[in-house]
Amino acid sequence: MGVHKAASMSHLLWFFATATCVKLLLIPSYHSTDFEVHRHWLALTHSLPLSQWYSDETSPWTLDYPPFFAYFERFLAIFAHFIDPQIVHLQKGLNYSSNTVVLFQRISVILSDLLLLYGVYRLTKDLDSKRRTLIWVLVIWSPMLVIVDHVHFQYNGFLLGFLLISLSYLEEGRDLMGGFFFAVLLCFKHLFAVAAPVYFVYLLRHFCWGGLVRGLGRLSAMGSVVVAVFTAAYAPFAYHGQIQQVLRRMFPFGRGLCHAYWAPNFWVFYITLDKGLGFFLRKLGFAIQTPAASFTGGLVGDSSPFTVLPQITPLITFTMVLLALSPCLIKAWRDPQPGMVTRWVAYAYTCGFFFGWHVHEKASLHFVIPLATVAVQNVENARHYFLLSIVSCYSLFPLLFEAQEYPVKVLLLLSHSIVMWLASSAQFTNGKEVKPTAPIKKKDDRLELKGSSNAAANEGGFVIRGIEKSYLVGLVVVETWGQLLHPLLFGDKLAFVPLMLISIYCGLGIMYSWIWQLTWIIRSPDL
Known part of the structure; x- marks a missing residue:
């Protein structure tokens, strides 16, 4: 067993090394304003006392992540100061973009991905080699992570590592450790809290339920772990009377319903319908005013831009997310199966993405x-x-809008699609077709649907259906319009249309995924 695990880890390290080589080649590429955001966070956590971290306004890019991420930036700043003191200089460092800071911050993201490596290893260590390898292909070679973290610039990889570690413990039945790592994750990035209702219901039912004394003891243990984590994160700021300021920075609801570039979710259709109704009503002679801050203009900060349809508030989006989550929460309560936790958590994040307030397109990760x-x-x-x-990967294309990065994002998506197709075809050529209504069996601490062994062969194994093929062809049409036909026909006019088409068309794909996941959860039988 030890030799097998060593060989498995060696194989995984090869995957990681290959991905790292690609990331190193992309170091000189374009980076977004998020690069300066994180550089400034290095500077403010290094230069200011902790009591001023969440009140500093030296730069527009104020600290708005939870305390553990601020501590993480402070840790990185120790090394940044030795490499180049100007990186962490609060005033002189503004918009600093020397080769030194670019190299330092790019390498810091690459090294932090080691936690993702451990997370995916821990979640897959008990699977058979074929399934384990396929997961490594999908996660370690994810083009979305390369685009968002290693070109656009963010630190999503190691945060997702915490999530995978938490899920791995839950699938093993080690709920206390699973809850601990999820609490740590929330203190790094609070946007992961969308899955908190699933964690709460599942852990309450699976870990705490079962007798008054036993239940209270386990509830106390879980509560103590969570309280300890949040105390470690927030106690220093509470001591300095900064809790309200920290929360104000973390939850800036005034930013508006949508981000500057529309994430492909439910609100894309709502906004499009509102604008279409407003246009036709104005043509019919109705006095419909166009709001000063228009979503098509890419402005952020107006939370009530609608002209015909009812205004949307954060409370409405919160309610819609909970309603969409309710079938999943019912399942988690009625039959808390460890092998279903990952699917339930993924569905929760899909709901948050599809119905949430001010959703960034990057949250699809x-x-x-x-x-x-x-x-x-x-x-x-x-x-x-x-x-x-x-x-989801194609919906991220507008993040890399410079011409020199265009071949990069296209090659990343095409190569990953080909590798994913080949790996999936190899996995399922002689695999088992499964029906959602069939009984469930448990294997390798995961739940699988049991079905006919010949059905997959009858369908040719891993085959994409006609409607799905047509949709994928439509992505090519949308991209061709945005890159070739729209500039040729309209020039610089109506520049928002290609972006709007990407959001709407990808929104259809995300809606399909949400419905597919919801249907699977509803139809999966309780044990």
């Missing part, structure tokens, strides 16, 4: 990466993931 571990279970899951991962 929160459900795409966990669903990679579900994709290996059967052909249906693999088909769903193949479509979802391509759509």
Whole structure:
């Protein structure tokens, strides 16, 4: 067993090394304003006392992540100061973009991905070699992570590592450790809290339920762990009377319903319908005013831009997310199966993405990466993931808008799609087709649907259906319009249209994924 695990880890390290080589080649590429955001956070955590971290306004890029991430930036600043003191200089460092700071910050993201490496290893260590390898392909070679973290610039990889570690403990039945790592994750990035209702219901039912004395003891243990984590994160700021300021920075609801570039979710259709109704009503002579801050203009900060349809508030989006989550929460309460936790958490993040307030397109990583571990279970899951991962990756294309990065994002998506197709075909050529209504069996601490062994062969194994093929062809049409036809026909006019088309079309794909996941959860039988 020890030799097997050593060989497995060696294989995984090869995957990671290959991905790292690609990331190193991309160091000189374009980076977004997020690069300066994180450089400034290095500077303020290094230069200011802790009591001023969340009140500093030296730069527009104020600290708005939870305390553990601020501590993480402070840790990185120790090394940044030795490499180049100007990186962490609060005044002189503004918009500093020398080769030194670029290299330091790029390398810091690459090294932090080691936690993702451990997370995916821990979640897959008990699977057979074929399924384990396929998950490594989908996660370690994820083009979405390369685009968001290693070109655009963010630190999503190691945060997702915490999530995978937490899920791995839950699947093993080690709920206390699973809850601990999820609490740590929330103190790094609070946007992961969308899955908190699933964690709460599942842990309450699976870990705490079962007799008054036993239940209270376990509830106390879990509560103590969570309180200890949040105390370690927030106690220093509470001591300095900064809790309200920290929370104000973390939850800036005044930013508006949508980000400057529309994430492909439900609100894309709502906004489009409102604008279409407003246009036609104005043509009919109605006095419909166009708001000063228009979503198509890419402005952020107006939370009530609608002209015809009812205004949307954060409370409405919060309610819609909870309603969408309710079937999953009912399942988690009625039958808390460890093998279903990853699917439930991924569904929760899909709901948050599809119905949430001020959703960034990058948040699709929160459900795409966990669903990679579900994709290996059967052909249906693999088909769903193949479509979802391509759509989600394509929705990130507008993040890299400079011409020199265009071949990079296209090659990343195409190469990953080909590798994913080949790996999935090899996995499921002689695999088992599964039906959602069939009984469930447990294997390798995961739940699999049991079905006919010949059905997959009858369908040719891993085959994409006609409607899914047509949708993928539509992505090519949308991209061709945005890159060639629109500039040729309209020049610089109506520049928002290509972006709007990407959001709307990808929104259809995300909606399909949300419905598919919801249907699977509803139809999966209780044990």
